[in-house]
Amino acid sequence: MRKKTAGLILAGLFAAALFIGGCGGNKQSSANADREARVVHVGYYGGTCEAPIYVAHEQGVFKKNGLTVELVKLTAATTKEGIATGKVDAVMMSPGGFKAMEQGLNIKLTAGIHTGCIQAVVPVDSPVRSIADLKGRTVGVDAIGGPPMIYLGMEMIRLGIDPKTEVNWQAYPGPQLSLAMAKKEIDAFSTWDPFPQIAVNEGKARAFFSNTHSAPYADQLCCYVGINGRVVSNEPDIAKALTRSFAEATKWVGEHPAEAAQISIDKKYTGGDVALNSALLAQYRWIADPLQARASYTYFLNGMKQLQVLDAATEVDALVGHTFVVLEE
Known part of the structure; x- marks a missing residue:
C-alpha cells in the first residue's frame, strides 16, 4: 500500500512538473509570438x-x-x-x-x-590645406549644428579659431553642396558620405579632413x-x-x-x-x-x-x- 501510495505521489509530482514546465514553455512561446x-x-x-x-x-x-x-x-x-x-x-x-x-x-x-563617414573638401586648386586655413572663409554644411559642423568646430577650437565668429557657415542640402562650391558660393564643404567622395572622384574637389582618417576623430565612434x-x-x-x-x-x-x-x-x-x-x-x-x-x-x-x-x-x-x-x- 505504501509503495502504491508513494508511486501515486511521485506520478503526481512528475505530472505537475510537466504541467509547470509546459506552462513556462507556453509563456515563452507566447512572449515570442507577441514580439x-x-x-x-x-x-x-x-x-x-x-x-x-x-x-x-x-x-x-x-x-x-x-x-x-x-x-x-x-x-x-x-x-x-x-x-x-x-x-x-x-x-x-x-x-x-x-x-x-x-x-x-x-x-x-x-x-x-x-567610425568615419564625414569628409570636408575644397576645390582642387584651393589654397586651403587644413582646417586652420578655413579662418575667414565660408564653409557649407548640410545642417547648422549638425555633425559635419560639430567635427570641424571641435577642431577649430583646438586650433584656436572661434567657429562662431571667425568662420561663415552656410547650409545646403547634401547633394547641392558640390554645385554651391563650384559656383563659389562657399569655399569648402563638409557633409556625409558619399557626397564629398563623389566630388573627389569626379575631379571637382580635394579632401582635407575626414573623421575616418583624421586624428583624434578616427578613433571615435560617430x-x-x-x-x-x-x-x-x-x-x-x-x-x-x-x-x-x-x-x-x-x-x-x-x-x-x-x-x-x-x-x-x-x-x-x-x-x-x-x-x-x-x-x-x-x-x-x-x-x-x-x-x-x-x-x-x-x-x-x-x-x-x-x-x-x-x-x-x-x-x-x-x-x-x-x-x-x-x-x-
Whole structure:
C-alpha cells in the first residue's frame, strides 16, 4: 500500500512538473509570438553608413532575432516627432541628435556601430590645406549644428579659431553642396558620405579632413544604436533584440562591405554606386562594443559643450548616465 501510495505521489509530482514546465514553455512561446506580432519601426535617412539597417532587414537578421520590422524613411525633423509619438522604435544616432537628447528627447543609446563617414573638401586648386586655413572663409554644411559642423568646430577650437565668429557657415542640402562650391558660393564643404567622395572622384574637389582618417576623430565612434526610451523601459526584450540585431549586422557589414553596398544600391536605400559605397564601407571601423560607444559618446558631448552647442549647465557625466544604457542579455 505504501509503495502504491508513494508511486501515486511521485506520478503526481512528475505530472505537475510537466504541467509547470509546459506552462513556462507556453509563456515563452507566447512572449515570442507577441514580439513577432508587434511591428517594430526602424528609421533610416538613406546614408551609406546605415548599411547595417539595410542588411539586418534584407538578410533576415531582425527576423532571426524574433522581430517583425518595418523600415521608415526619416528626416531630422520627423525623427524627433517619431520618437516623441512612439512611431519610431529605433534609429542610428549621430552627434546631430545629442542636443535633442540633452533637451529631453526620449531615446537611449545602447551600442556603437562605426567610425568615419564625414569628409570636408575644397576645390582642387584651393589654397586651403587644413582646417586652420578655413579662418575667414565660408564653409557649407548640410545642417547648422549638425555633425559635419560639430567635427570641424571641435577642431577649430583646438586650433584656436572661434567657429562662431571667425568662420561663415552656410547650409545646403547634401547633394547641392558640390554645385554651391563650384559656383563659389562657399569655399569648402563638409557633409556625409558619399557626397564629398563623389566630388573627389569626379575631379571637382580635394579632401582635407575626414573623421575616418583624421586624428583624434578616427578613433571615435560617430554612429550609435538609438532605441526609443519607451521601448527600453516597457519592452526590454525588443530593445535587446534590436541591439543584438544591430550588432550582428554591424559585424557582417565590416566583413562584407561589397555585399552590403550591393544590397544598399539594389534596394535603393542610398545613392552613389556599388564600387564607391563598397570602398567607403571598407574604410570605416565597425564596432558594436557598448563600452567603447559610451566613451565616444562622452567625448563628443564634452566637445559639444566646449562648442557651446550644449548648455553650460549640462553635466556631461549625468547626461551620459541618463541616456546611455547597456542592456544585459
